[in-house]
Amino acid sequence: MTIKRIGWLLAIISVSSGLAFAELSINAEVVHTEADGNKVIITLTPVPNASSYLIQKSLESGEWVSVIETRDLEFNTNIENDISTRFKVTALDVNRNVLAEAVSEAITTEAKWFNIKRLNRFIALILISGIILYYITRARLNKKIYLRPVAGLQAFEEAVGRATEMGRSVLFVPGIMDLDQVETISGLIILGHVAKMTARYEADLNVPVSRSLVMESGRETVQASYISEGRPDLYSQDMVHYYTDDQFAFAAAVDGVMLREKPAAVFLQGKFYAESLIMAETGNSIGAIQIAGTGSPSQIPFFVTACDYTLIGEEFFAASAYLGSDPKLLGSIKGQDIVKAILMVCIGIGILFETFNVHFFKNLFLGS
Amino acid sequence: MGKFTNFLEKLDSLDRRVIFLIIGLVVLIPLLIPLGLPIETTNLTEDAFYAIEDLPANAKVLLSFEYGPSSKPEIHPMAVSVLRHLFSKGNEVVIMCLWPDGLFMANEALELVAHDEFKLEYGVDYVNLGYRPGNEAVIKGITKSFEANFSVDSRGIPISQIPIMQDVQTARDVDFIFSFSAGYPGAIEWVLYAGDPLQVPVSSGNSSIQVNQLLPYVKSGQMKGVIAGMPGAAEYETLLIQKVEGKEGLLVNKAHALLPNFKENRDATKFMDAQSIAHLVIVLFIILGNISYFVKRKKQQKY
Amino acid sequence: MYIGILGAWVAVFLTLSILSYLYKDNVFYKLSEHIFVGVSAAHWATIAFWNQVQPNLFGRLWPQAEVAALEGFNKFWYGIYHVLHVLFEKVFPEETINGVLYRGIGDQPQNLSYLIAFILGVFMLFRLIPKIGWLSRWSLAYVIGMAAGLRLYGYMSSDVIGQIHATMLPLWTGNLGESINNIILIVGVLTGLFYFFFSVEHKGALKIVSRIGIYFLMVYFGASFGFAVMGRISLLIGRFNDLIEYSGKQYGFATPILLLIMVAVLILSGRKEKKNKEAEA
Structure with missing residues (x-):
């Protein structure tokens, strides 16, 4: 929904002067070379004996306000779009006597609707979204989609079953971040599947969270799972409970729960930061079967070392498609695979061209 | 040799609190007695x-x-x-x-x-x-x-x-x-x-x-x-x-x-002695831990 | 002076309490854990309200304005503020400066579009009323949709296209070392990407490619683990440095005294536990 603020302007204010009362000439030129800006570059021609230049700009009221006093002959400033603005340059000597003064013509910048420099990004976005949507549609039309087996996913049911046999609880941590992180959403989808299993096996489920919004969504998810398994009587709101937003305080609280309740199965599924190792290490020390999943690359190593199974990066996002059979998720996985294949081909072509010192292809991916 | 193998095997089941204590000491001692190790820039x-x-x-x-x-x-x-x-x-x-x-x-x-x-x-x-x-x-x-x-x-x-x-x-x-x-x-x-x-x-x-x-x-x-x-x-x-x-x-x-x-x-430089020595000890632990793992595995394969 | 010493004692006590967890779960750890959770929950709630809700929501709806100068809609609008002021004086303050009465919060420009955020926030509170609790889903939908929109371009531009651009490297640059580096990077990116292909069976030659990919990932994980250990040791050094500082006379020998007390308590409680177990047996 963001309207790209477009419009860029280059104003060249030439203060041509010689002696104290030299005649000045000013040029103001508008050049739309870059989008997303209302930037003005002011260039001055030097005035002999000037120690500094005071630049002012006009407000809508006609009043002049100071922008900068500088010794530089070129500098940047911004003006508001769609407002006619003029710049006044005053050359001052060491005693602050006015040597010369000049006023630019009125200049106006405007926002543009389309940033041509981002055309490649726009095409890529359309292409990627289009491919994913196409495969989602295909999946909905009951076209079969093959997914290779992922180690760790089969262990979900086994872990919940083991907890039931041992008469201990299942602990599920959906990360420490809010709902604006895709990992949290993925974690909650997986929570839905795990909650179905705990409802089936009548195992205790404990879900500590560190964000209020996640608590609300978590409660809805778990409740929906218990209802869909026909066991609303087993559901209680307290299954999903909030501790604190603070990262390490939350880790300390979860550690405490692990040490005292000794859950038999621990699921760490979501966005984690430095607390990941603290939790996984404690889970390991109490002998729980641990299944972790995260998209945070820097935390995966700790899960790999301290947990029994780890869903690495995209495996974690794909897990929700594996655990359920929602065509939307299955289709999007296939679509993403195709996008990855296209990107790999692009990289290959780019490498070939670069090896032969031809740069046009790589430059297609330039931009900001 | 047999004694060393036994020691390595025991390492695998070493109480983790012993490791905590060693790490604590190797961090504490250089803080109390600085060594002034040189810093190489990267x-x-x-x-x-x-x-x-x-x-x-x-x-x-x-x-x-x-x-x-x-x-x-x-x-x-x-x-x-x-x-x-x-x-x-x-x-x-x-x-x-x-x-x-x-x-x-x-x-x-x-x-x-x-x-x-x-x-x-x-x-x-x-x-x-x-x-x-x-x-x-x-x-x-x-x-x-x-x-x-x-x-x-x-x-x-x-x-x-x-x-x-x-x-x-x-x-x-x-x-x-x-x-x-x-x-x-x-x-x-x-x-x-x-x-x-x-x-x-x-x-x-x-x-x-x-x-x-x-x-x-x-x-x-x-x-x-x-x-x-x-x-x-x-x-x-x-x-x-x-x-x-x-x-x-x-x-x-x-x-x-x-x-x-x-x-x-310069706080970071002051702490680098402790950091370097702790790294050294951890590397030693990793090496010993791995040797211990392989010795144990080899022994298990024999039976 | 005394506050500083007291602060040092509290800091030392809490640090040692948390570190005592390395020995085993005990009363000191439990106490510090509960203090930590309670204090941080209150700290975050306070920050969220006084840094976000009050200045950025109420402050945008009702920026400070001179009451006498209000007219038209704003006269009515600031009338609502006045009612809120009567009900919650601290949150909706009014002040008189040089005999002139001002209403409102801060000096950010008024922006009534924040009413949408306000309404969505109120919807979240409807959770407490089951009949209309479903309205809170609208707020959640906004949060998720907004985040997806905000991040989509950034990730695609910098992480996807920017990184593809950076991976298009020549296989031969004229410099052997640089060329080898480029080849390793390219093989790593392509095989790593292939490992995350889910709709193709990884068998035969593809299995080898996928295997190479996971080896690259393992090297990355190993390096990350090394960095993490480095970070943890740094944090430990920081805590030890404070403990050393607080063990001096100016802080009343806080570290050694508290350490001795805690060790004594742990030994005594350990013995008691042992006795109890023996009695039970």
Whole structure:
């Protein structure tokens, strides 16, 4: 929904002067070379004996306000779009006597609707979204989609079953971040599947969270799972409970729960930061079967070392498609695979061209 | 040989508290009896240092504080060193915080460097805009307007009345962005929402754990070097002292007078002995642990 | 002075309490854990309200304005503020400066579009009323949709296209070392990407490619682990440094005294536990 603020302007204010009362000439030129800006570059021609230049700009009221006093002959400033603005340059000597003064013509910048420099990004976005949507549609039309087996996913049911046999609880941590992180959403989808299993096996489920919004969504998810398994009587709101937003305080609280309740199965599924190792290490020390999943690359190593199974990066996002059979998720996985294949081909072509010192292809991916 | 094999086997089932105790001791002893091990600088830190070093005298630098007390030992020494570096060159500094605790960290660093050491004027040489909630939305916001996001600074002064902010209306108007980051939001968000779209150079000082994730951005040029954890901070301290001692590049007069102070108060360098010895012991543990694992496996295969 | 010493004692006590967890779960750890959770929950709630809701929501709806100068809609609008002021004086302050009455919070420009955020926030509170609790889903939908929109371009531009651009490297640059580096990087990216292909069976030659990909990932994980250990040791050094500082006379020998007390308590409680177990047996 963001309207790209477009419009860029280059104003060249030439203060041509010689002696104290030299005649000045000013040029103001508008050049739309870059989008997303209302930037003005002011260039001055030097005035002999000037120690500094005071630049002012006009407000809508006609009043002049100071922008900068500088010794530089070129500098940047911004003006508001769609407002006619003029710049006044005053050359001052060491005693602050006015040597010369000049006023630019009125200049106006405007926002543009389309940033041509981002055309490649726009095409890529359309292409990627289009491919994913196409495969989602295909999946909905009951076209079969093959997914290779992922180690760790089969262990979900086994872990919940083991907890039931041992008469201990299942602990599920959906990360420490809010709902604006895709990992949290993925974690909650997986929570839905795990909650179905705990409802089936009548195992205790404990879900500590560190964000209020996640608590609300978590409660809805778990409740929906218990209802869909026909066991609303087993559901209680307290299954999903909030501790604190603070990262390490939350880790300390979860550690405490692990040490005292000794859950038999621990699921760490979501966005984690430095607390990941603290939790996984404690889970390991109490002998729980641990299944972790995260998209945070820097935390995966700790899960790999301290947990029994780890869903690495995209495996974690794909897990929700594996655990359920929602065509939307299955289709999007296939679509993403195709996008990855296209990107790999692009990289290959780019490498070939670069090896032969031809740069046009790589430059297609330039931009900001 | 048999005894050694037995020892290795026992290592596998060693009480973890013994390991905790050993690590505790190897960290504690060098803190009490410093060894003064030399510090070698690496490319990652040098890239960050020279990116700042190459800025002209009138450059304005935006520093963002995204860490709190829990990561202070790693990142705070970097913040102090980078501030010393910038003020030594006469650069102007605009500070903002995306973590609430970042404000306290920024104030502490400014109190030491800007106020006590360089005796600079608030609002003219530097400003602390304070904390604003909103994570990357704030970064995106300041690419359009500082005033819309920070109507007042951390002292409650309207930013329209702060001299240094007169020609800094958006993030585009700064010459360099440096993020001191311990997580989210942090360095990556600065690259994604300010550095790349505005083409303003970005660098960062990070907790060690994040460094690997940032390397692709450094390799691609989207980020100008990284100060990696406490060792990176120690390297930066070393580079800064070398610069001031050798009178290299831009240097304000005050900087040379402050050299004894820089040498005396360098926390990261002071802690590096403990860090290096602890690393050495951990490497030993890993090697012994692996040998023990393989010995045990070999024995199990025999039966 | 005394506050500083007291602060040092509290800091030392809490640090040692948390570190005592390395020995085993005990009363000191439990106490510090509960203090930590409670204090941080209150700290975050306070920050969220006084840094976000009050200045950024109420402050945008009702920025400070001179009451006498209000007219038209704003007169009515600030009338609502006045009612809120009567009900919650601290949150909605009014002040008189030089005999002139001002209403409102801060000096950010008025922006009534924040009413949408306000309404969505109120919807979240409807959770407490089951009949209309479903309205809170609208707020959640906004949060998720906004985040996806905000991040989509950044990730695609910098992480996807920017990184593809950076991976298009020549296989031969004229410099052997650089060329080898490029080849390693390219093989790593392509095989790593292939490992995350889910709709193709990884068998035969594809299995080898996928295996190479996971080896690259393992190297990355190993390096990350090394960095993490480095970070943890740094943090430990920071805490130890404080403990050393607080063991001095100026802080009343806080560290050694508290350490001795805690060790004594742990030994005594350990013995008691042992006795109890023996009695049970």
